[in-house]
Amino acid sequence: MSFSITTTEPQETVFSANDVKVYYGKFLALKGISIDIFKNSVTAFIGPSGCGKSTLLRCFNRLNDLIENFHLEGKIVYHHQNLYDPQVDPVEVRRRIGMVFQKPNPFPKSIYDNVAFGARINGYKGDMDELVEKSLRSAALWDEVKDKLKESGLALSGGQQQRLCIARAIAVQPDAILMDEPCSALDPISTLRVEELIHQLKERYSIIIVTHNMQQASRVADMTAFFNVEPTDKGGRMGYLVEYDRTEVIFQTPKQQATQEYVSGRFG
Amino acid sequence: MPESIPETANSTLTSGNLHRSLSPRTLFNEVMTALAFLCGALALIPLLAVLSYVAIQGFSSLNFSVFTELPPPPMSQGGGFGNAIAGTLIMVGIAAAIAVPVGVLAAIYLTEFSDPHTVRWIRFATNVLSGVPSIIAGVFAYGIVVLTFVGLKWGSYSPIAGGVALAVLMLPIIVRTTDESLQLVPSEMRQAAVGLGATKFQTVWGVVLPAALPAIVTGTTLAVARASGETAPLIFTALFSPFWPQIWPPQQFIAPTASLAVLVYNFAIVPFKNQQQLAWAASLILVLMVLLTSIISRWAIRQRS
Numbered sequence A: 001m002s003f004s005i006t007t008t009e010p011q012e013t014v015f016s017a018n019d020v021k022v023y024y025g026k027f028l029a030l031k032g033i034s035i036d037i038f039k040n041s042v043t044a045f046i047g048p049s050g051c052g053k054s055t056l057l058r059c060f061n062r063l064n065d066l067i068e069n070f071h072l073e074g075k076i077v078y079h080h081q082n083l084y085d086p087q088v089d090p091v092e093v094r095r096r097i098g099m100v101f102q103k104p105n106p107f108p109k110s111i112y113d114n115v116a117f118g119a120r121i122n123g124y125k126g127d128m129d130e131l132v133e134k135s136l137r138s139a140a141l142w143d144e145v146k147d148k149l150k151e152s153g154l155a156l157s158g159g160q161q162q163r164l165c166i167a168r169a170i171a172v173q174p175d176a177i178l179m180d181e182p183c184s185a186l187d188p189i190s191t192l193r194v195e196e197l198i199h200q201l202k203e204r205y206s207i208i209i210v211t212h213n214m215q216q217a218s219r220v221a222d223m224t225a226f227f228n229v230e231p232t233d234k235g236g237r238m239g240y241l242v243e244y245d246r247t248e249v250i251f252q253t254p255k256q257q258a259t260q261e262y263v264s265g266r267f268g
Numbered sequence B: 001m002p003e004s005i006p007e008t009a010n011s012t013l014t015s016g017n018l019h020r021s022l023s024p025r026t027l028f029n030e031v032m033t034a035l036a037f038l039c040g041a042l043a044l045i046p047l048l049a050v051l052s053y054v055a056i057q058g059f060s061s062l063n064f065s066v067f068t069e070l071p072p073p074p075m076s077q078g079g080g081f082g083n084a085i086a087g088t089l090i091m092v093g094i095a096a097a098i099a100v101p102v103g104v105l106a107a108i109y110l111t112e113f114s115d116p117h118t119v120r121w122i123r124f125a126t127n128v129l130s131g132v133p134s135i136i137a138g139v140f141a142y143g144i145v146v147l148t149f150v151g152l153k154w155g156s157y158s159p160i161a162g163g164v165a166l167a168v169l170m171l172p173i174i175v176r177t178t179d180e181s182l183q184l185v186p187s188e189m190r191q192a193a194v195g196l197g198a199t200k201f202q203t204v205w206g207v208v209l210p211a212a213l214p215a216i217v218t219g220t221t222l223a224v225a226r227a228s229g230e231t232a233p234l235i236f237t238a239l240f241s242p243f244w245p246q247i248w249p250p251q252q253f254i255a256p257t258a259s260l261a262v263l264v265y266n267f268a269i270v271p272f273k274n275q276q277q278l279a280w281a282a283s284l285i286l287v288l289m290v291l292l293t294s295i296i297s298r299w300a301i302r303q304r305s
């Protein structure tokens, strides 16, 4: 399946997945995904649990390489380079594409060191204090932590921890940020703050966000991709992309019956 | 009738009296609590008895000269065991210098780099090694160090051989505690580091090791404590000496060396009062040294974080 998107202005693509198939061992988890992700926009992945949203997200920064029996077929082009070309170093990929996880996972270090970690390992030569401040400001956390930068990142509240993780990702000065259900462990107020933050961040970064929350997708995303899962003959479950379009189209006038049912809350 | 169930339950709850009663359930609870307390006390008695006996006997024979003087010949008064303290410090130091890096790196290999099949065998081997009687470690070090030195005509017994024997005993403790503490570091931590573009080395060195450090230090302290009290392996490897250990020149370093554990063993079984008193004092010093190691390492950890 392929999707031609009619947006008002032509947009630059950051990622372009082309017939991507993902296997865990012999088990086909995702079949034939083709999708273009646009620059400086927020793209939401929605769909029922187990349809492979996290799996696809982690293909974009090659984090799935950590899983032993992971195997990908097809191509993911990132600025004209195939990420899965044997010549490509996954470490270099991850330096350009940041990641925020479902559960806030700050390092057991000080707030300052959490933010500085990525920059240090990447050999950042500039003024570290300035970078830490800038990153924390971008993550809307500076005012809350500026007097306790030496305290442990684990001493913060869940919502603050997640913003710290966003600051940590920003400090590496990435090109794109991947977020896997970043608000699922947060209370409603922290969720709103992170959503506001996503709005601000998209001016500088291309963002892909996986979410279970339909309202969240409609609030933050410019583009939305709906995934579904179907049983295979061998008893496995295989995810696929149902529909990908501008968010308002997905939520108001989807072309597929399944999308219509999912966004109106009738299944999933 | 499913509807009646909540009603009945509800009515007993509201109408029943809330005071403590001597129902069989409460009674059983009380008895089990008392039993658990008793067993706890029983387990503590030997521990406290040994410690207090050593403390009482040791303190009464302790004075400043034990740190500065050499062991006295039989039947004479005074003396000390400064050489044995120095010997124990040297040998435990050599053992730690070998066992800590090797053990920690081995554990890092196990949790972070190795494949599951190899891991099973190495973990099994470590468990076997930790069950090996300490005297075997002594025989092993005798075979590979003492006999080698004899063959090279460098001497025979030495603190190096003693250190190697103690390292063999420390190694499985350090590998196991480090291995376990590394496994407890959540995989989200590793993924976060890798997601920032960290190499495997940067992930382990910058995130995983610091997170596991307190547990690693605890394990190392345990290993040091165990090693400093070992006697049997030192009898095969360092023997004993009434003189101060010589660090320089190297030929003099390879010589029989005193240690607290062997001094206690030697002096506790002789019929001379003065020697027996020194054995008690040496036991106390040994206990205090272990305690001090543990306190210092805990303090160092707290300073870091």
Ligand SMILES: Nc1ncnc2c1ncn2[C@@H]1O[C@H](COP(=O)(O)OP(=O)(O)O)[C@@H](O)[C@H]1O
Residues within 6 Å of the ligand: A024, A029, A048, A049, A050, A051, A052, A053, A054, A055, A056, A067, A237, A239
């Ligand atoms: N490490 C893994 N090993 C094997 N199968 C996996 C692994 N991770 C995910 N899967 C499988 O891949 C499918 C998609 O999972 P996931 O991407 O986590 O879905 P989602 O994020 O949409 O809930 C599921 O059927 C899941 O069981």
Ligand SMILES: [Mg+2]
Residues within 6 Å of the ligand: A053, A054, A055, A180
């Ligand atoms: Mg998921």
